[in-house]
Amino acid sequence: MPVTPDIPDRQAPDAAANTATDAGDVVSDTSSIDTVEAEGLRRGSMGARVGGHVHRLATFIALVCAIAIWQIVSIFHVFPPIALPSPTAVWKALVLLLSQGYGGRSLYDDMWISVVRIGIGFLGAVLLGVPIGLGMARNPLIFRVIDPFLQFVRPVPPLAYIPLLVVWFGIGELPKILLILVGTVPVIIIGTISGVKGTPALRLSVARTLGASEAQIFRYVILPSVLPEIFTAMRVGIGVAWTCLVAAELIAADQGLGWLVQYAGQALQVAIVIVGIIVIGILGYCMELLIRVVESRAVPWRGYT
DSSP: OOOOOOOOOOHHHHHHHHHHHHHHHHHHHHHHHHHHHHHHHHHHHHHHHHHHHHHHHHHHHHHHHHHHHHHHHHHTTSSOTTTSOOHHHHHHHHHHHHHHOBTTBOHHHHHHHHHHHHHHHHHHHHHHHHHHHHHHHHOHHHHHHHHHHHHHHTTSOGGGGHHHHHHHHTTSHHHHHHHHHHHHHHHHHHHHHHHHHTSOHHHHHHHHHTTOOHHHHIIIIIHHHHHHHHHHHHHHHHHHHHHHHHHHHHHSOSSSHHHHHHHHHHTTOHHHHHHHHHHHHHHHHHHHHHHHHHHHHHOTTSOOO
16 A cells, blocks of 8 residues: 655645744834824924914013003003103113112012012911811801801901901001902812812722722812812912902002002103003913912813913
């Protein structure tokens, strides 16, 4: 009986070669996908940088256009020069204030004293308002006790408190700081309460299901949820604080930016008044940017463009 010789299996090397080819194709496809993703990230980063430059350029153009319109209005005397000085006159007033001051006071001194008053009063409002807001949001009894007083104080204009504060504490620094605190703390309290109430119930339920204690729930769930609202309240409150400060300095002060505006206005020095207003606006905007920087560190998941 003839013996059939063994024929070597040639399909195995071919299958191995095909498998290697497929693996190489997969690796090549994966590399291509990674390259495409990297290219997309690079283009996205470049687009974000270009967009940021465009936005800053738009802001600069808007400011230049506003100054140009102001200059045109002053050239054609749409308003009397005593009512609306030209940008050149305002610039000269700024240079005069920086070099000589006004009313026996230096502009730097006025800026410094106003910033210090704002800093102390605003920081006091935050340190007082955040714990009160957290307590009111977490404890119904605390809410019932404090809320009537809060709702009574909140709608009263800051100017209404000035006579009482002057009678009680004189015309020193304390009444001005207290006026800033009284005017700003309701904004901080309400923002804090809103943040606590806005904490998603699902997060609280999941934390309790996983066995978290109340302290852990507060630290890891409630506090991260309330921080964005607290910073939003702080950004609103810094504007309220400047309003309260200027109101106090208009009546019961002998230095500060509010005093400068009032004193120059009485002498019809409108250019100096405009300089004071611009300086107040710039300082307020700088404080707003400072709060944004702190927020970007404390709440990195909430970005700004």
